[in-house]
Amino acid sequence: MSLAFAAEKQLAVSAVRRACNLTSSVFNRLVKSETVVKNDKSPVTVADFSAQAVISSMLGKAFPGDPIVGEEDSADLRLESGKELLDRIVALSNEALTADLGLGENADWGIGPGNNRTAEEIMDAIDRGNYAGGKTGRMWTIDPIDGTKGFLRGEQYAVCLSLIVDASVQLGVIGCPNLPIDAASPNSPKGCIFVAVRGQGAQQMALSGADPRPISIPAFSMDQLNFLESVESAHASHSFHDLVARNLALKAPPTRMDSQAKYCALARGDGGVYIRMLTSSSYKEKIWDHAPGSVLVEEAGGVISDFNGKPLDFGAGRSLGDNFGILATGKDVYPKVLEAVQRALSERKANI
Numbered sequence: 300m301s302l303a304f305a306a307e308k309q310l311a312v313s314a315v316r317r318a319c320n321l322t323s324s325v326f327n328r329l330v331k332s333e334t335v336v337k338n339d340k341s342p343v344t345v346a347d348f349s350a351q352a353v354i355s356s357m358l359g360k361a362f363p364g365d366p367i368v369g370e371e372d373s374a375d376l377r378l379e380s381g382k383e384l385l386d387r388i389v390a391l392s393n394e395a396l397t398a399d400l401g402l403g404e405n406a407d408w409g410i411g412p413g414n415n416r417t418a419e420e421i422m423d424a425i426d427r428g429n430y431a432g433g434k435t436g437r438m439w440t441i442d443p444i445d446g447t448k449g450f451l452r453g454e455q456y457a458v459c460l461s462l463i464v465d466a467s468v469q470l471g472v473i474g475c476p477n478l479p480i481d482a483a484s485p486n487s488p489k490g491c492i493f494v495a496v497r498g499q500g501a502q503q504m505a506l507s508g509a510d511p512r513p514i515s516i517p518a519f520s521m522d523q524l525n526f527l528e529s530v531e532s533a534h535a536s537h538s539f540h541d542l543v544a545r546n547l548a549l550k551a552p553p554t555r556m557d558s559q560a561k562y563c564a565l566a567r568g569d570g571g572v573y574i575r576m577l578t579s580s581s582y583k584e585k586i587w588d589h590a591p592g593s594v595l596v597e598e599a600g601g602v603i604s605d606f607n608g609k610p611l612d613f614g615a616g617r618s619l620g621d622n623f624g625i626l627a628t629g630k631d632v633y634p635k636v637l638e639a640v641q642r643a644l645s646e647r648k649a650n651i
C-alpha cells in the first residue's frame with residue numbers, strides 16, 4: 300500500500316524544484332523594470348508571477364479539481380502597460396515548464412520539451428490561485444516567492460507550497476535556493492528542499508533531490524536557545540521579541556532571516572524558536588506564509604501556536620483566522636517560551 304499523499308508529494312517536490320530553478324536563474328538576470336510595487340506597497344517580480352504560473356500549471360494537470368490559494372494574480376499583466384512584463388513571464392514560465400531535468404518526472408504533469416503554454420494559459424494558471432479558502436475540502440496554497448525583499452537582496456527567500464484538507468495542513472514543501480545544505484558549514488553548497496507529510500516526518504534534500512535526510516528539532520537546553528525572526532522591522536516587532544528574550548535570559552542574539560526559511564532553519568535545529576509579533580493591528584497574516592512551515596515544524600517534532608497557545612486557523616479564508624502572534628519551537632521548551640511571551644504581553648500592557 301502506498302503512503303498517504305504520495306502522488307501529491309511527488310508532484311509538489313517536482314513543481315517547487317522547477318520554480319526554484321526559475322527564480323535563481325532570474326535573480327542573476329533581473330532588471331529594474333521587472334519588479335513592480337503592489338497596492339499594499341510590497342514588491343513583486345517577474346520571478347514571483349512565473350513561479351506561481353509553473354506550480355499552478357503543474358497542479359492543474361495533476362489535480363484539476365483542487366482549488367488554489369495563491370498570493371499573486373494576473374490583473375496587472377492584463378493591462379496594456381503590462382505587456383512587456385507578460386512577455387517575459389510567458390518566456391520564463393515556458394523555459395521552466397519545458398526543461399528536461401532528466402529526473403524521470405511524470406509525463407502527465409504537462410512538463411518537459413514541447414509543453415509550451417500560451418500567454419492566456421499562463422495568466423489563467425496564475426489566476427487559478429484566486430480561491431477564497433475555507434474550512435472544508437482540499438486546497439493548495441502557493442507563495443511563489445516568500446520573502447520577495449530577501450530575494451531582491453540576494454539573501455534568503457523560499458518557494459512555498461502546501462496541501463490543506465479540511466483546514467488541516469497535510470503536506471508542506473519549501474524550496475530555499477540560497478540556504479546552505481549544512482548550516483554548520485555556510486560554504487557548503489546552497490539550495491535545499493524541505494518536505495513534510497502529516498504523520499510521515501520531515502526531511503530535507505538538495506534541490507536536485509540528492510542527499511535526502513530526515514530532520515528533527517534537537518532537544519535544546521534553555522541557554523542554547525536563540526530566536527529566528529523576520530529581517531523586516533515593518534513585518535515583526537523586534538523590540539517585543541527582545542522583551543521575550545530577556546524574560547528567557549537568552550544569551551544568543553536573534554538570527555534574522557527572510558521568509559519561511561526560518562521554519563526550515565528551526566526544523567533542522569539551526570535556531571531554537573520562531574517568533575513573530577505583528578507591528579500593525581490592521582495586517583492579517585496570510586495562510587500561504589505559514590501553512591507549509593507549520594506542518595514542517597510539527598513533523599520535525601515541534602509545536603506551533605499563536606501567543607495564546609491556540610493552533611493556527613487555516614480554515615478562515617485567505618488570511619489566518621483569529622490568531623494573535625506566532626510561536627514555534629521544540630516540544631520540551633515550548634511551555635517555558637509561551638509563558639515568557641505571555642509575561643512580555645502583560646509587561647507591555649502595564650507600560651502602555
Ligand SMILES: Nc1ncnc2c1ncn2[C@@H]1O[C@H](COP(=O)(O)OS(=O)(=O)O)[C@@H](OP(=O)(O)O)[C@H]1O
Pocket residue numbers: 341370442444445446447448449528529530531533534535556557558559577578579582585588
Ligand atoms: N505589514 C506586514 N506585516 C507582517 N507581514 C507582512 C506585512 N507585509 C507583508 N508581510 C508578509 O511577510 C512575508 C515575508 O515574510 P517575513 O516577514 O518572514 O520576511 S521578512 O523577513 O520580513 O522579509 C511577506 O511574504 P511575501 O510577500 O511572499 O514576501 C508578506 O506576506
Ligand SMILES: [Mg+2]
Pocket residue numbers: 341342343370447
Ligand atoms: Mg508578496
Ligand SMILES: [Mg+2]
Pocket residue numbers: 442444445446587588
Ligand atoms: Mg510570503
Ligand SMILES: [Mg+2]
Pocket residue numbers: 347370442443444445446447
Ligand atoms: Mg510571496
